[in-house]
Amino acid sequence: LNPWAVGCYTSMSTVKRAHRRLEHRLFGTERMLTNAATQGLLEYPRAQLRAAIDAMLFCQFHDILPGSSVSEVETQALQRLGHGLDIVDRLRAHAFFALLSGQPAAAPGEYPLLVHNPHPFPVTDFVVCEFQPPEPNADAGLFLLPEVTAPDGTPVATQLEKESCNIQMDQRKRLVFRTRLAAACMTRFSCRIRTVPRPPAIAVRPIAGLFHHAGSGCVVEIDAATGLLHRYRVGHHDYIEAGSFRPLVMTDSPDPWGMKVRAFRDLAGEFRLMDEHAAALCAGVATSTLAPVRIIEDGPVRTIVEALFAYRRSALCLRYVLPKEGAELMVQARVSWCEKDAMLKFALPTTIGSMRVRSQAPYGVEAHTREAEELLWHSWLACVSPDGSSALTVVNDGVYGFDFSGAELRLSCLRSPAYAGHPVDDVTPVVRQDRVEPRVDQGEHVFRFWLQGGSASERLTAIDREAAAKHDEPMALNVF
Secondary structure, three states: OOOOOHHHHOOOHHHHHHHHHHHHHHHHHHHHHHHHHHOOOOOOOHHHHHHHHHHHHHOOOOOOOOOOOOHHHHHHHHHHHHHHHHHHHHHHHHHHHHOOOOOOOOOOOOEEEEEEEOOOOOEEEEEEEEEOOOOOEOOOOEEEEEEEEOOOOOEEOOEEEOOOOOOOOEOOEEEEEEEEEOOOEEEEEEEEEEEEEOOOOOOOEEOOOEEEEEOOOOEEEEEOOOOEEEEEEEOOEEOEOOOEOEEEEEEOOOOOOOOOOOOOOOEEEEOEEOOHHHHHHHHOOOOOOOOOEEEEEEOOOEEEEEEEEEEOOEEEEEEEEEEOOOOOEEEEEEEEEOOOOEEEEEEEEEOOOOOEEEEEEOOEEEEEOOOOOOEEOOOEEEEEOOOOOEEEEEEEOOOOEEEEEOOEEEEEEEEOOEOOOOOOOOOOOOOOOOOOOOEOOOEEEEEEEEEEEEEHHHHHHHHHHHHHHHHOOOEEEEOO
16 A cells, blocks of 8 residues: 555544554453353343444544544544443443352452453463452551462462552552463452561662663663663563663654655654653652652562653653563553654664564554555564564554664654644645644653564564453452
């Protein structure tokens, strides 16, 4: 196909990500409902599923999903996609509780953690589950320590992390553990609480120089001077060059279609690491200074490093999730985007010269040959070495544009053109020059990327299922 309107791969990220959430939640919920219905645990809700599918399909119209509509359409599309997601989430909960049929009641002192894998294949990943004892612990000298056991009674390495709420009491617990979940079934973990002497408060640990993380499956280094990835090594092979995940701001236009371009390669600037005063303001902490690169979580399961960046009026929080087991590196980007007629890309210089790039495409895999042009990927792409021996794979949770040149990938996250800013000729400005014209995707956005290196045969075999599991994560609840 002749590429045209390549800006539509990225414009109006809010709608694209809402569509992606509904799309994959539909897949997983349909599997759970089918599983429960074939066991006679519920009646298959065909009409309700159809209503959610209709909401999703309507928003695939050629000015809605591409992000080239007026602002009123964006609002209505998010309402319609939210309506579909509400239907699906209710059906998902209904299926989840139906599939709990036959579970024994909780034993005294037990907090059952039920985890359902909707996929027809085993999934090995982190499970994150929050639960709450009935009363907060008011004893300043004691601490409520959860301990998790697997279905066979063996202890599970578990990490306590900061919970979603901000109630500074010893009550709600956020548990993280890594496990293998069998295909298409419910797995029950048991949690019990032991009272122990209160441990020291978890101290944020600033990092200096090169922070070195060596897990059982990968080695990761983060440069405290830049806040960027310095090294990612699996086995005996390095997959990235220093300065990876560099946040670039590209020169763009008010045209959401990108009618007159085939690439976004003109650099306007880049996010730089904040100083300690700007970092404190960005984080909203009471102190006047905060180290811009810090370890915020650390335990037997994973380490999380946070780095804060700024560009003009915009801010960026990168979180690197470093596993103690396994080779998968996750990067979360929380962007407060205030730029106009600009584009945000993340640059990943790899060690794979003359790489062959493949990506998931509708109903298959596409091999990309056009360098330095904006290209399309769905949930994953792979950078394969010229000899076909090794590969670096990347999974995303809601972006579609990228480009590559030589050994460098650039992942497109945000554009900020005008709403329906249609060029009319080569002279007339796209937008009126006498007033404020709102731009698309201003405000806060969150993106997640999962990187993994290995042999090309292993990576290309596993990546479809890995991406599916990231988009429809196993459902975990503390249920009595």
